[in-house]
Amino acid sequence: MKITEEKLGEHERVAFISDAGSGLKAIIAVHSTALGPAAGGCRVWAYASQQDALGDVLKLSQGMSYKNAMAGLHLGGGKAVILGPIDEAKRRDVFRAFGAAIEMLGGAYITAEDVGVRVADMQAVAEETAFVTGVTAAKGIGGDPSPYTARGVLQGIKAAVRHKFGHDDLSGLRIAVQGLGNVGGNLCQLLVQEDAELFITDIDTARVAAIEARTGAAPFALDALNTLQTDVFAPCALGGVVTEHFAQTVNVPIIAGGANNQLLTPAAGDILHARRILYAPDYVINAGGIVVVDAEYRGDSDIDGILSKVDAIGARVSQLFDESEHADQPTYVLADQAARAKISAAQHAAKALEAAQ
Numbered sequence: 001m002k003i004t005e006e007k008l009g010e011h012e013r014v015a016f017i018s019d020a021g022s023g024l025k026a027i028i029a030v031h032s033t034a035l036g037p038a039a040g041g042c043r044v045w046a047y048a049s050q051q052d053a054l055g056d057v058l059k060l061s062q063g064m065s066y067k068n069a070m071a072g073l074h075l076g077g078g079k080a081v082i083l084g085p086i087d088e089a090k091r092r093d094v095f096r097a098f099g100a101a102i103e104m105l106g107g108a109y110i111t112a113e114d115v116g117v118r119v120a121d122m123q124a125v126a127e128e129t130a131f132v133t134g135v136t137a138a139k140g141i142g143g144d145p146s147p148y149t150a151r152g153v154l155q156g157i158k159a160a161v162r163h164k165f166g167h168d169d170l171s172g173l174r175i176a177v178q179g180l181g182n183v184g185g186n187l188c189q190l191l192v193q194e195d196a197e198l199f200i201t202d203i204d205t206a207r208v209a210a211i212e213a214r215t216g217a218a219p220f221a222l223d224a225l226n227t228l229q230t231d232v233f234a235p236c237a238l239g240g241v242v243t244e245h246f247a248q249t250v251n252v253p254i255i256a257g258g259a260n261n262q263l264l265t266p267a268a269g270d271i272l273h274a275r276r277i278l279y280a281p282d283y284v285i286n287a288g289g290i291v292v293v294d295a296e297y298r299g300d301s302d303i304d305g306i307l308s309k310v311d312a313i314g315a316r317v318s319q320l321f322d323e324s325e326h327a328d329q330p331t332y333v334l335a336d337q338a339a340r341a342k343i344s345a346a347q348h349a350a351k352a353l354e355a356a357q
């Protein structure tokens with residue numbers, strides 16, 4: 001196993017890992033440990049280049065710092081990417097090697113599931129390190145975080161609908177979901193229970209067919225996002241869906257979904273604000289999963305308390321919508337400011353403590 005480390009920009013540590021035996025190639029980015037150990041999921045993706053993978057992990061790990069701060073968790077922000085595709089015959093070895101690399105970071109980074117990663121993978125990681133969560137629901141809650149991510153997203157959608165339409169009854173509302181994996185699939189299930197009228201798309205046509213059969217949702221073409229005429233668009237695939245062009249042309253009043261890094265550029269968020277399209281900042285609305293993996297990691301088994309923390313996402317998103325209206329500032333700007341303020345308060349407190357010792 002070879003690990004080389006760099007300090008890049010405002011990231012505290014970036015570790016490049018390769019393991020010839022399993023074929024593992026990964027990057028772990030620790031953005032900030034000001035609020036606690038850097039926690040964030042591990043993504044497996046077939047990146048076009050190592051540079052693309054690095055760009056993704058740097059952006060995602062910063063998002064985790066902000067997400068964990070806004071969710072009120074004692075966790076910093078980190079993320080890992082494994083450069084796919086993985087040799088399926090060696091999958092367990094790959095994740096064990098990944099676990100060994102995390103162990104070598106000595107607790108600076110705690111991992112869990114993200115895109116392309118399953119509970120069984122985290123169980124393989126747990127054979128090598130204790131700095132892992134999303135492993136088991138032995139205490140009644142935990143394991144796969146995505147149902148809780150979807151639960152929080154539902155609360156955020158309701159908050160947005162309440163803000164725009166004055167009620168949070170989703171029955172009959174037209175909601176489009178892009179990306180029907182762990183988060184999107186669970187979200188569709190919840191939306192159907194709320195009697196919403198569902199529209200779905202995914203690059204994986206088998207997933208579209210399965211959700212169509214299960215929920216009666218209407219599929220739409222991948223390239224029809226700009227011409228959607230729904231009440232809500234819920235991005236639940238990968239990042240960057242809200243480009244400046246998309247923000248300028250999309251015809252939906254609300255964008256609220258589970259994907260990370262939805263805005264390709266800050267300017268895209270500014271355009272949404274100028275057009276009075278309500279945007280629920282991604283890392284605020286999609287924090288349900290990390291709330292539960294944090295609880296699992298701490299051994300918290302107060303299920304009602306944990307679920308009410310997930311449901312509090314609705315109130316947090318509502319507050320941002322109100323502040324955005326009063327201050328005439330985009331929601332993403334206000335969320336970034338609030339998250340940075342929490343992180344720098346922790347940094348100042350740590351410095352003051354150090355100075356006092």
Ligand code: NAI
Nearest residue numbers: 115116145146149179181182183202203237258259260289
């Ligand atoms: P997943 O891998 O289970 O699902 C992703 C889905 O998106 C797949 O069905 C894939 O085919 C589809 N997809 C990819 N590119 C697409 C495109 N261009 N157009 C349409 N569909 C596309 O991943 P998961 O876990 O559901 O995560 C989805 C998003 O939510 C990611 O951005 C992830 O970072 C974010 N997220 C996930 C959390 C979790 O609890 N799993 C927690 C917080 C955020």
